[in-house]
Amino acid sequence: MESVLKINPGATKWDIRQKVWDYIEDKNLANFPRPVHNRIPNFKGAFTACAKVTELQVFTQTTEVKVDPDKPLEGARLGVLQARKTLLVPTPRLRTGLFNKITPPEGANKEQLRICSSSQGVKEFSVPVGLDAKVKVDLVVVGSVAVSEKGLRIGKGEGFADMEYGMMASMGAVDESTVVVTVVHDCQVVDILEDLIESHDLTVDYILTPTRVIKTNCQYPKPQGIIWTKLDTEKLEKIPILKKLRALEEQAGKDVTLGAAPATAQPALQSNQPRRQTSRRPRQNTQRDTEGEFKQDKRGESEQKARQRPARVRKESRGDGRGTREGEISERGKNEGHKKERSLEESRGEVTSQCKLPQSVTTVYLGGIPTGLRVSELKMALREREAVPLRLTWQGAQHRAFLDYSDPQAADKALEALQGLCLNDHNLQAELAKSQRGGRRSGTSNRRPRPLAAPKSKVAPSDMKDDTHEKTEE
Numbered sequence: 001m002e003s004v005l006k007i008n009p010g011a012t013k014w015d016i017r018q019k020v021w022d023y024i025e026d027k028n029l030a031n032f033p034r035p036v037h038n039r040i041p042n043f044k045g046a047f048t049a050c051a052k053v054t055e056l057q058v059f060t061q062t063t064e065v066k067v068d069p070d071k072p073l074e075g076a077r078l079g080v081l082q083a084r085k086t087l088l089v090p091t092p093r094l095r096t097g098l099f100n101k102i103t104p105p106e107g108a109n110k111e112q113l114r115i116c117s118s119s120q121g122v123k124e125f126s127v128p129v130g131l132d133a134k135v136k137v138d139l140v141v142v143g144s145v146a147v148s149e150k151g152l153r154i155g156k157g158e159g160f161a162d163m164e165y166g167m168m169a170s171m172g173a174v175d176e177s178t179v180v181v182t183v184v185h186d187c188q189v190v191d192i193l194e195d196l197i198e199s200h201d202l203t204v205d206y207i208l209t210p211t212r213v214i215k216t217n218c219q220y221p222k223p224q225g226i227i228w229t230k231l232d233t234e235k236l237e238k239i240p241i242l243k244k245l246r247a248l249e250e251q252a253g254k255d256v257t258l259g260a261a262p263a264t265a266q267p268a269l270q271s272n273q274p275r276r277q278t279s280r281r282p283r284q285n286t287q288r289d290t291e292g293e294f295k296q297d298k299r300g301e302s303e304q305k306a307r308q309r310p311a312r313v314r315k316e317s318r319g320d321g322r323g324t325r326e327g328e329i330s331e332r333g334k335n336e337g338h339k340k341e342r343s344l345e346e347s348r349g350e351v352t353s354q355c356k357l358p359q360s361v362t363t364v365y366l367g368g369i370p371t372g373l374r375v376s377e378l379k380m381a382l383r384e385r386e387a388v389p390l391r392l393t394w395q396g397a398q399h400r401a402f403l404d405y406s407d408p409q410a411a412d413k414a415l416e417a418l419q420g421l422c423l424n425d426h427n428l429q430a431e432l433a434k435s436q437r438g439g440r441r442s443g444t445s446n447r448r449p450r451p452l453a454a455p456k457s458k459v460a461p462s463d464m465k466d467d468t469h470e471k472t473e474e
Contacts, residue, residue, distance in 0.1 A: 004187045013154050017145050032376040040070040040143035043185035045210035050075030052208045058179045062138035070143040077117035089122050090164050094239045100126035115372040135173040144182045148192040151203045151218025165202045166223040181206040200227045229259040361404040362411035363433040369399045370426035387414040
């Protein structure tokens with residue numbers, strides 16, 4: 001079958017990556033996270049392609065399967081768990097080890113298995129597997145940016161899949177009989193020159209797309225271990241498990257001489273497409289989470305803003321009669337805020353948008369949010385139904401969210417669009433927030449002005465039933 005993308009003669013790996021990323025973005029072929037640049041693309045139809053993993057003849061003969069933690073491979077991880085096979089997932093970016101063995105609760109149902117196959121499951125239902133563990137991996141499933149029908153593969157340029165396979169080879173977890181499968185969109189199957197493939201590059205035996213199953217009959221050897229001259233001291237400092245493996249191989253008398261650190265900037269920084277969250281906000285430090293999405297540490301910026309002006313905190317009635325004065329933030333509140341910024345997106349207590357609100361807003365309550373649903377998935381559903389709010393307040397732990405709209409008409413239109421919304425087999429409940437049923441809530445403050453010298457009065461039961469969520473405007 002002819003490739004959709006034509007690769008120019010003399011194209012480098014980074015040229016091919018850029019072409020694939022640009023095409024997927026231009027044709028809107030990807031789901032969250034976006035943009036796909038510098039990522040393994042979470043392409044539309046990934047779940048359909050992943051379902052073909054369990055249909056392979058080789059899958060029926062496997063016992064232990066290693067699947068990368070990339071978002072588009074979530075369906076493959078679910079298929080392995082549903083088949084009651086051992087699922088091994090590499091530690092994201094190899095920060096704390098090599099593998100995690102996913103251990104679902106005993107008698108887990110389909111919904112629990114789905115959670116176990118997500119990044120949340122990798123975090124909450126896993127047991128670390130060390131280099132000395134006796135593991136035999138029969139099948140490896142990896143993501144790719146581009147792959148050829150001959151089995152030549154190009155990743156996102158950081159070499160983790162190659163290193164993981166090399167480390168598995170060093171510990172005896174894989175051998176010549178181990179089958180490697182990649183799951184990609186049809187447009188990611190391109191012609192790759194053989195000259196671009198090096199000895200440390202991982203090749204694949206099967207390519208699964210939403211429409212095809214390609215057996216590559218690849219003749220190129222897979223990595224037989226870590227090629228230490230391809231690494232430098234900086235890489236070892238970032239990946240402690242590599243340091244441990246190097247020490248073990250040095251004790252065994254192997255040559256573990258490292259290569260020199262590169263003198264020039266990484267190609268990713270030289271490409272036309274910048275990484276997400278670039279230097280527009282130089283005070284922020286970035287790191288990658290379990291799905292490759294960037295998250296920001298805004299502590300320095302927040303402290304600097306706090307010195308410039310007081311923060312405005314809007315707090316609605318919590319039912320206990322206690323309130324918080326505007327401009328007053330406790331040290332405990334700051335610490336909790338920093339912890340939330342460091343947590344994964346799905347474990348945040350509240351996520352709010354950063355757009356400027358009008359003087360008054362109308363709020364819609366969205367309840368029945370299932371466990372494991374990400375705020376990004378809800379945002380996508382809102383976009384598809386043309387019900388995007390001015391601001392979204394996410395309270396996933398309480399299974400709810402609040403959507404602020406510019407006026408009652410916009411809120412009514414959104415309510416109509418959200419009727420029958422079903423996510424992850426759960427029906428969501430959309431209605432006007434309680435504070436809206438007797439009047440419209442202000443976009444800047446929801447507290448009533450306190451009359452001077454007014455006697456104290458008890459909180460009416462109807463007031464105590466008001467919404468109990470907190471919002472902070474930056």
